[in-house]
Amino acid sequence: MSRVSDYSWRGAFVARLIIGFAAAVTGARALWVGCAPDPKPRVYFANHNSHGDFVLLWSSLPAHMRGSTRPVAGADYWGKAGVRSFLINKVFRGVLIDRAPKADGPNPIEQMGAVLDGGESLILFPEGTRNLEDGLLPFKSGLFHLATRCPDVELVPVWIDNLKRVMPKGRTLPLPLLCTLTFGTPLQLQEGETKADFLARSREALLALTPEEA
């Protein structure tokens, strides 16, 4: 069911290494609270605090979903040749988009929509950039445009907890603390919902998954 045709054996090997490393360092646990791990096309949208976020989310998915779930990443950072290019293309099979799309360049919403049309899922960080504070930044409008383009696709909020403590900003050595990923109830764009309302609602849905502080 997963589309692994352009998956080289080297990519698969490195993927296993990364999954093992992420699991060992973070003891990551995936809690499917609001939905079941189902390999139908979905958009997993999560909070973004660290470069490790999509790696952790991606490796915490069940094996049969990993091959058909692709992280959306900025072309400016990941498009560079060498290790990064190998990782994003051969290991994670990322969807590279231009964060400041030009009029004559590819349209990011169309790029993401095509992946969903093809039966695969996406990992998206609607804050658009890494948030170094607590809580969530306001969402960029990409999630709304994608929901308008693909109204039938389920949007699943995923709260990634504790990775900020594992890899604080500007530090290289990760701390071996435990992380959890909470998968919430899928949501969709409602009839006549405005952009502001939809973005606020999806942001609330993600915030609702944060663990309560004692």
Added chain:
Amino acid sequence: MDRQTLNVFIAVGLFLALASLVGQILKWKKGATPVIDNLNARINAWWVMVAILGVAFFFGKAGVLVLFYLLSFFALREFITLTQTRMGDYPALVAAFYCVLPFQYFLIYIEWYGLFSIFIPVYVFLLMPFLASIGGDTTRFLERTAKVQWGLMICVFSISHVPALLTLNIAGYEGRNLLLIAYLVLVVQSSDVLQYIWGKLFGKTKVAPNLSPSKTLEGLIGGVASATLLGGVLFWMTPFSFFQALGFAFVICLMGFIGGLVMSAIKRDRGVKDWGHMIEGHGGMLDRLDSVCFAAPVFFHLVRFNFT
């Protein structure tokens, strides 16, 4: 592994086989209730834990040191995950995981009693707050440093006193110190298990409803009494006489009970039921080791003071 250690493991294996049998009969007679499912999960996890302990014992001193190093690591990671720290604690936490933990076990490996018994309570105690102050973040400073120090005391210092039993030179007991570890682990854990069984069978009066709703007076008395008796009967594993072994076992059980209570209080305060999810049916590593944490240093020093 010598003959006696092997016998201990065979006896434990037979007991576990009996437990598995009882668990399956209960499931067959009463159906799969949550309590019975949890009981069977616990028994299955015990098989795995005993097997891991067996492998470590097979490799002798090195095996036991590596095993308890890992147990300390998993415990500390659960402890720090559950306590709130701030960005400014990063240097202190890096030091805790990557320096203090390995160095404590290195000191035990080279059997330097004079340093491993005071390294964390004195030197780390004084240096950690300095590391935490480097970032300049004074928010909840005392609270934060206290938490990291507490985590190191419980998860590294206390647990490391189990393999530290190997460093004791007891006249007439040379080369058999592994058995002393087996004795401690056996008495502590059987006290936990027996308190659980007595509590499930006869438990009525809650002994600390706010801290640990599952602990009952009947379970406490029955469990401690029977585990103390077991510790006495196992005196042949130790350098003690029967009555000495009774006394040691009683202290071990009591410290284990205190440990379970204190660690429960921390969990309640943080609003969780278990420290983690590593061990199916039991919860986290610290849920299984809370009693060992409190019993090990006291047992170590009592034996050292009286028998070396």
